Amino acid sequence: MSSAILRSLAREGRSVVAGLPRFTDKCHSLIKKAPHPDIYDELKDRMKSRVHGDLYAGLQDLAIVGGTTLLPLLKKALAGTIDPKGEYVLSTRIRVGRNIRGLGLSPGCTRAQRREVERLVTGAVSQLEGDLAGKYYPLDGMSEADRKQLVADHFLFKKGDRFLESAGANRDWPESRGIFHNNEKTFLVWVNEEDQMRIISMQKGGDAKQVFERLARGIDAIEKQVKAAGREFAHNDHLGYIHSCPTNCGTGMRASVHVKIPNVGKHPDFKQWCEKLRLQPRGIHGEHSESTGGIYDISNKERLGKSEVALVQTMIDGVNVLIEAEKALAAGKALPKELQ
Numbered sequence: 001m002s003s004a005i006l007r008s009l010a011r012e013g014r015s016v017v018a019g020l021p022r023f024t025d026k027c028h029s030l031i032k033k034a035p036h037p038d039i040y041d042e043l044k045d046r047m048k049s050r051v052h053g054d055l056y057a058g059l060q061d062l063a064i065v066g067g068t069t070l071l072p073l074l075k076k077a078l079a080g081t082i083d084p085k086g087e088y089v090l091s092t093r094i095r096v097g098r099n100i101r102g103l104g105l106s107p108g109c110t111r112a113q114r115r116e117v118e119r120l121v122t123g124a125v126s127q128l129e130g131d132l133a134g135k136y137y138p139l140d141g142m143s144e145a146d147r148k149q150l151v152a153d154h155f156l157f158k159k160g161d162r163f164l165e166s167a168g169a170n171r172d173w174p175e176s177r178g179i180f181h182n183n184e185k186t187f188l189v190w191v192n193e194e195d196q197m198r199i200i201s202m203q204k205g206g207d208a209k210q211v212f213e214r215l216a217r218g219i220d221a222i223e224k225q226v227k228a229a230g231r232e233f234a235h236n237d238h239l240g241y242i243h244s245c246p247t248n249c250g251t252g253m254r255a256s257v258h259v260k261i262p263n264v265g266k267h268p269d270f271k272q273w274c275e276k277l278r279l280q281p282r283g284i285h286g287e288h289s290e291s292t293g294g295i296y297d298i299s300n301k302e303r304l305g306k307s308e309v310a311l312v313q314t315m316i317d318g319v320n321v322l323i324e325a326e327k328a329l330a331a332g333k334a335l336p337k338e339l340q
C-alpha cells in the first residue's frame with residue numbers, strides 16, 4: 001500500500017457530517033471494490049465520525065492505485081464554477097458555525113464564558129498564516145461608520161434580530177463580540193454572535209470550489225489551535241456540530257451565492273422551484289430581508305445528513321438550473337427540464 005495514501009489519510013481533517021452522507025455512501029461501496037481492504041478499513045473508521053477534508057486527496061490516491069472506479073466520482077466532486085462568464089453571480093459565500101464544548105451556547109452562556117470564547121478564538125486566529133492571516137476587530141470600540149460599512153458590504157453581522165433577542169443571545173451586547181478577517185476579506189470569523197464562531201469564506205464571482213477550499217483550510221487551522229488550547233469543537237456523532245439554532249445542526253454549513261435572477265424571482269413558482277432544488281432563497285441583506293434589484297441569496301436548504309461537499313454541489317447544480325430558467329424566461333423559451 002502506498003505510504004502517500006496513508007499520509008494523506010492521516011492528515012488532520014475538518015469536516016463533520018451527521019448521519020450517512022450520500023456521497024460517502026457511494027465512496028464506501030466503491031472503495032470496497034478497491035484492492036486494498038486495509039485502506040477501506042482505515043477510511044471507514046475515519047468516515048464513521050468525520051469526513052476528512054483530505055478525504056479527496058486520499059481518494060485521488062486510491063483512484064490511481066485502485067483503478068479507475070473512483071475517477072468519475074472524483075470528477076463530479078464540486079464540479080463546476082457557477083456562471084463562469086460572471087453574468088449572473090455576484091459573489092459566493094460559504095459559512096459554518098462552530099461552538100466549543102464546555103462553554104455555553106449564546107442563549108445560555110455566562111459573561112465569563114463569552115469572554116473565554118473570545119480569548120480562545122482570538123488566540124486561534126492570531127496563529128493563522130499566509131492568505132488566511134489577518135486581524136481581529138472587537139465590536140466594542142469600533143466606530144459606528146466602520147461597523148455600518150462592514151454590515152453594508154456583507155462582511156459583518158447586525159445586532160441580533162428579535163429572534164436572537166427573545167432567545168437571550170443579545171445579552172451584554174457588544175461585549176466580547178467581534179470579527180476577524182484577512183486582508184482581502186475573503187476569510188472571516190464572527191465571534192460570539194448567534195454561535196460562538198461563524199467561520200466564513202467568500203469572494204466575488206462564482207468559484208465555489210475555491211471558496212470551499214479556503215474555508216476547509218481555515219477550519220482545519222482554527223480547530224488545531226482550539227485543540228492546542230486543550231479544547232474541542234462541540235460535536236455529537238448523531239447531531240453533527242452543535243449550534244445555537246437546531247436548524248444548523250449537522251454540518252452547520254450554508255453555501256450561498258448572490259445571484260441576479262429578476263425574472264425567476266418574480267415568477268409565482270419561485271419558492272416551489274427552490275424547494276424542488278433543495279435550495280433556500282433569501283433577500284440581499286440576509287435572513288428576513290427582501291431582494292433588491294432582482295438579486296437573491298440562494299443557498300443549500302439542508303445542513304444535516306449530507307456531506308459538506310454534497311451540499312455545496314446541490315447549491316451549484318441548483319443555481320445553475322435557476323440561471324438557465326432566468327435565460328429561458330428572458331427569451332420566452334421553455335424552462336429547463338428540472339423545473340417542468
Ligand SMILES: Nc1ncnc2c1ncn2[C@@H]1O[C@H](COP(=O)(O)OP(=O)(O)OP(=O)(O)O)[C@@H](O)[C@H]1O
Pocket residue numbers: 091092093095151153154155156194198202254256257258282284285286287297
Ligand atoms: N453569497 C453571498 N455573497 C455576499 N454576501 C453574502 C452572501 N451570502 C450571504 N451574504 C451576506 O452575509 C451576511 C449574513 O447573512 P445571513 O445572516 O442571512 O446568513 P448567515 O451568516 O448564513 O447566518 P444565519 O443563517 O444564521 O442567518 C449578510 O450580509 C448577507 O447579505
